[in-house]
Amino acid sequence: MTTATLPHPVHPVLDLRAIEQVYGEGDTAVHALRGVSLTVERGDYVAVMGPSGSGKSTLMNLLGCLDVPTGGHHLLDGVDVAGLRESQLSLVRNRKIGFVFQSFNLIPRMTAAANVELPMLYAGVARAARRERVAAALEMVGLADRADHRPNELSGGQQQRVAVARALVTSPSLVLADEPTGNLDSVSTDDVLTVFDQLSAAGRTIVVITHEDEVAARAKRVVRMRDGVVASDVRTVRVGDLPPALLRQGALR
Amino acid sequence: MSVFEVLRSSVRGITANWLRSVLTLLGVLIGVAAVITLTAVGQGSANTITESISSLGANTLTVTSSAANRGSSTTSAALTMDVVDALADPEASSDIAAVVPEVSSSQTVTAGDASSTSTVLGTTVEYFEVTGSDVAQGTAFSQSDHDASRRVAVIGADLAETLFSGEDAVGQTITVGTTPFTVIGVLQAQDTVGGSSTNSAVIAPLTRVQDSFTGYGSLSTVVLQATSADTVDGAQADATLVLDSLLGTDTSGNAAYTISDQAELLETQAETADTFTTLLAAVAGISLLVGGIGVTNIMLVTVTERTREIGIRKALGATRWAVLGQFLAEATALSLLGGLLGVGVALIACSFDISGVDPVIDPATVVLALAVSVAIGVFFGGFPAHRAAGLRPVLALRHE
Numbered sequence: 001m002t003t004a005t006l007p008h009p010v011h012p013v014l015d016l017r018a019i020e021q022v023y024g025e026g027d028t029a030v031h032a033l034r035g036v037s038l039t040v041e042r043g044d045y046v047a048v049m050g051p052s053g054s055g056k057s058t059l060m061n062l063l064g065c066l067d068v069p070t071g072g073h074h075l076l077d078g079v080d081v082a083g084l085r086e087s088q089l090s091l092v093r094n095r096k097i098g099f100v101f102q103s104f105n106l107i108p109r110m111t112a113a114a115n116v117e118l119p120m121l122y123a124g125v126a127r128a129a130r131r132e133r134v135a136a137a138l139e140m141v142g143l144a145d146r147a148d149h150r151p152n153e154l155s156g157g158q159q160q161r162v163a164v165a166r167a168l169v170t171s172p173s174l175v176l177a178d179e180p181t182g183n184l185d186s187v188s189t190d191d192v193l194t195v196f197d198q199l200s201a202a203g204r205t206i207v208v209i210t211h212e213d214e215v216a217a218r219a220k221r222v223v224r225m226r227d228g229v230v231a232s233d234v235r236t237v238r239v240g241d242l243p244p245a246l247l248r249q250g251a252l253r
Numbered sequence: 254m255s256v257f258e259v260l261r262s263s264v265r266g267i268t269a270n271w272l273r274s275v276l277t278l279l280g281v282l283i284g285v286a287a288v289i290t291l292t293a294v295g296q297g298s299a300n301t302i303t304e305s306i307s308s309l310g311a312n313t314l315t316v317t318s319s320a321a322n323r324g325s326s327t328t329s330a331a332l333t334m335d336v337v338d339a340l341a342d343p344e345a346s347s348d349i350a351a352v353v354p355e356v357s358s359s360q361t362v363t364a365g366d367a368s369s370t371s372t373v374l375g376t377t378v379e380y381f382e383v384t385g386s387d388v389a390q391g392t393a394f395s396q397s398d399h400d401a402s403r404r405v406a407v408i409g410a411d412l413a414e415t416l417f418s419g420e421d422a423v424g425q426t427i428t429v430g431t432t433p434f435t436v437i438g439v440l441q442a443q444d445t446v447g448g449s450s451t452n453s454a455v456i457a458p459l460t461r462v463q464d465s466f467t468g469y470g471s472l473s474t475v476v477l478q479a480t481s482a483d484t485v486d487g488a489q490a491d492a493t494l495v496l497d498s499l500l501g502t503d504t505s506g507n508a509a510y511t512i513s514d515q516a517e518l519l520e521t522q523a524e525t526a527d528t529f530t531t532l533l534a535a536v537a538g539i540s541l542l543v544g545g546i547g548v549t550n551i552m553l554v555t556v557t558e559r560t561r562e563i564g565i566r567k568a569l570g571a572t573r574w575a576v577l578g579q580f581l582a583e584a585t586a587l588s589l590l591g592g593l594l595g596v597g598v599a600l601i602a603c604s605f606d607i608s609g610v611d612p613v614i615d616p617a618t619v620v621l622a623l624a625v626s627v628a629i630g631v632f633f634g635g636f637p638a639h640r641a642a643g644l645r646p647v648l649a650l651r652h653e
Contacts, residue, residue, distance in 0.1 A: 061647050064568065066568060066645075066646045066647040066650070067645075067647045086573060087572050087573060087574075090567065090570050090571065090572040090573070091570065091572075093567070093568060093569070093570045093646075094569065094570020094571075095570070099568050099569070101650075105561070105564075105565045105568075105650070106565075107562055107565060107566075109265060109269050110265070118566070118569055119569040119570055121258050122566075122569060122570045122571050122572070122575055123570065166569070170570075
């Protein structure tokens with residue numbers, strides 16, 4: 001596991017250079033992104049905010065390599081993913097990115113453990129190693145005792161924590177969360193955000209897309225978008241420090 | 254993603270909606286079972302014909318009068334006992350071993366309350382040996398019965414069943430037309446597939462039948478037996494010479510008689526049976542094809558239904574091949590399972606007699622039907638699987 005205290009790699013995790021995304025052509029063309037440039041260092045915890053239509057969902061799909069930008073450069077760990085073929089993109093999604101979706105997106109017919117195991121199946125991890133890492137990931141999100149439950153037997157918060165376990169089980173360079181608390185009540189929201197705080201404290205790089213101030217307040221840095229461009233970029237805590245919530249707890253002790 | 258994992262996920266896919274899977278499977282099952290069973294029935298009936306060819310012996314010829322066929326039996330060009338005597342003359346041919354005259358008439362046969370319309374066949378003692386008709390109960394009539402025109406009859410197995418419903422027919426009296434006959438024997442039941450059957454016939458001495466029913470005019474047919482299978486052609490040539498000199502040709506120049514080779518007739522029937530088998534196999538093949546289209550249909554529905562799942566899998570790093578493999582494995586497993594069950598059903602079905610035919614399973618059709626069912630899975634499952642694999646993750650995820 002990479003931590004911020006280790007010698008810094010040459011490349012930032014994420015380096016967006018003048019990213020443009022246009023849907024449609026001619027008069028009906030919609031400019032979803034109009035030149036977004038953003039750099040995310042290893043270990044950072046970034047919240048991306050903005051009203052609907054500001055382009056944050058489009059940005060999320062690009063960051064996750066689920067879509068390809070129409071202009072600009074998208075460097076992930078120093079590799080420009082804009083020029084990759086589909087099979088290579090599958091590999092990048094598998095090895096470098098962990099997704100957390102607003103609607104959880106667990107596969108309904110499979111148990112929590114099987115869902116967490118899935119990305120490792122595609123990565124070709126051996127069976128014994130998979131077992132071990134599934135157990136560790138579920139332990140990390142506090143659901144070790146729910147491993148054999150199917151998604152419909154779990155609460156929304158528990159489902160989202162399973163999704164978080166699935167996102168981090170491959171030790172990705174970037175954990176990408178799209179409105180992870182959008183469908184959750186306040187207690188579950190706090191559970192999930194606590195898991196994010198712990199991940200950040202452990203040195204993971206996290207990008208959360210949200211419209212909730214409560215979620216943004218837990219991040220080290222808040223990027224606000226408007227009309228397809230970055231409107232503001234405010235850092236509250238240094239990259240190497242603990243996330244704000246844990247920092248406050250530490251200060252109180 | 255290992256092969257085992259692909260199989261595990263495909264089994265999960267199949268069991269997720271088992272009712273639908275079973276219905277899909279049924280299409281392939283019925284197709285495969287139909288192919289194997291129908292081909293086996295065709296093969297079985299072809300075998301029966303081959304057997305009756307060998308039981309008949311390949312060395313008999315049948316002479317029929319062309320004039321008799323036209324219903325003008327009183328013309329000079331009729332088969333008479335004179336013709337029979339001429340053919341039987343050892344001087345005429347050394348290849349002809351026996352000559353059996355036959356006359357026939359359709360009569361109502363009654364015994365007590367039971368009655369039936371049957372062919373009454375008048376013939377000589379040699380008939381039973383030459384045509385390979387075995388007497389199962391009682392005896393055949395003797396030369397003295399024939400010479401004395403006794404009212405004795407050997408009846409077919411079906412007729413015995415109809416008239417006496419299981420009771421011993423030998424020694425009973427039957428009324429043929431208005432003439433009483435004593436049953437002295439019952440024939441062995443014959444396979445109906447090969448040529449005309451005597452299962453519901455009454456066989457009586459020639460003289461008796463001529464006396465009571467047909468009169469002493471022309472004969473219906475004359476059966477010739479060659480000395481061996483190799484001399485059939487010689488016998489036919491000799492018979493032609495005798496018949497030409499006695500009967501000549503009719504006014505329009507056609508031969509007044511026809512000689513047909515019984516074995517040849519049966520071989521033609523065997524060919525017909527082969528055509529029949531091919532036709533059955535084609536019909537069964539169509540049902541297998543329909544089963545395959547069922548697999549495609551269900552896989553398309555499955556892919557549409559699971560678009561979101563495909564999106565999730567792709568977001569987690571599933572490659573095109575992993576998705577393709579999963580759906581292909583699902584379709585193949587489904588059709589292979591259907592194929593195996595189809596073979597099982599066919600094996601059970603073929604252990605029974607199907608419309609009087611004992612089906613004979615050709616191992617090649619089992620292998621072929623199974624191979625085709627797997628090919629159906631790959632081929633018909635391939636299109637939906639390809640569509641699933643080609644979905645863009647961002648669109649697939651948005652799918653509800």
